[in-house]
């Protein structure tokens with residue numbers, strides 16, 4: 001795939017640790033806490049260290065190393081009220097929410113936060129959660145059919161008076177939400193993200209989502225998904241969704257230190273929890289014929305960060321990580337969704353040591369592009385890669 005033309009500066013999000021046990025399923029020390037006091041401090045620190053978004057996770061019950069969980073929409077609202085600029089994305093499951101009820105919550109959260117609320121629509125992987133709550137667990141692609149209807153309903157309710165939807169999963173009849181969420185030409189309603197990497201997920205993203213989130217991937221894995229999502233959007237006659245990529249970031253002063261942290265995380269993996277999680281998520285994607293979904297080719301080591309975050313390779317010195325971020329950006333990644341071992345310390349280290357290097361590299365690339373546009377100052381091809 002050809003590289004993207006000049007893009008906006010890379011944007012950054014972090015995974016809100018609203019689930020206990022941290023972002024890696026390992027007994028290694030994690031100076032991270034799932035409680036509100038820690039998270040409030042973290043959110044303020046993050047917005048002062050270059051983070052534009054935070055993503056709250058949704059999980060309803062104890063499982064695979066996550067004993068306690070704060071609910072995503074209420075926790076997101078609390079973080080919005082504790083910050084000034086951070087946009088907070090709440091993960092939600094179609095099937096457990098009615099889209100009209102979530103649209104109402106979203107409109108209020110948007111007014112309370114000055115237009116900073118967003119949602120991440122996730123189709124779900126955890127069958128036990130649905131059965132414990134007495135809701136049917138649909139087959140994989142049916143979960144996506146439901147998620148697509150959910151997003152269509154949400155967008156219609158947020159933008160139209162007399163919203164209507166006669167769906168297989170949801171019915172909306174002459175519904176007018178007042179007040180609507182805040183809107184501007186650039187953001188007509190709260191942004192709609194989606195998580196999921198299967199063929200069904202890519203197709204849905206092109207048709208209805210504003211943003212597509214990928215699990216951790218290398219360059220080829222990202223390129224392949226961006227190509228499919230863009231093709232789906234083109235077929236639907238829509239602009240392509242923007243692309244977010246998960247990565248577990250380990251930045252240390254030397255590469256050896258960073259690699260040693262990764263080694264220790266994996267050496268101290270909670271084997272039983274990682275294996276249990278691996279079996280559950282692979283089962284959840286099994287019904288897809290082509291097995292393109294998240295986790296379908298994940299190794300034990302990959303799953304120690306439960307969203308394959310090591311695969312993105314944001315592990316090394318600030319210089320190495322900055323270069324890799326810019327290389328992913330050239331391939332079409334707009335937003336980096338980051339997880340950390342010791343959040344407070346590492347978010348600050350990121351803001352002080354990694355982010356300025358990313359901005360420097362971006363400025364240098366922009367300079368090359370400007371030079372390349374004028375024949376006299378054409379940059380050698382190698383300098384642009």
Ligand SMILES: Cc1cc2nc3c(=O)[nH]c(=O)nc-3n(C[C@H](O)[C@H](O)[C@H](O)COP(=O)(O)O)c2cc1C
Pocket residue numbers: 056057058059091120122123124125126194195196197198199200201213214215246284285292293294295337
């Ligand atoms: C960035 C991201 C965040 C996710 N967050 C959650 C979550 O908070 N709760 C959840 O149950 N699933 C979450 N998922 C997983 C999805 O529910 C879904 O199971 C997964 O994406 C597999 O879909 P696929 O088969 O289309 O790849 C997330 C996925 C991604 C990519």
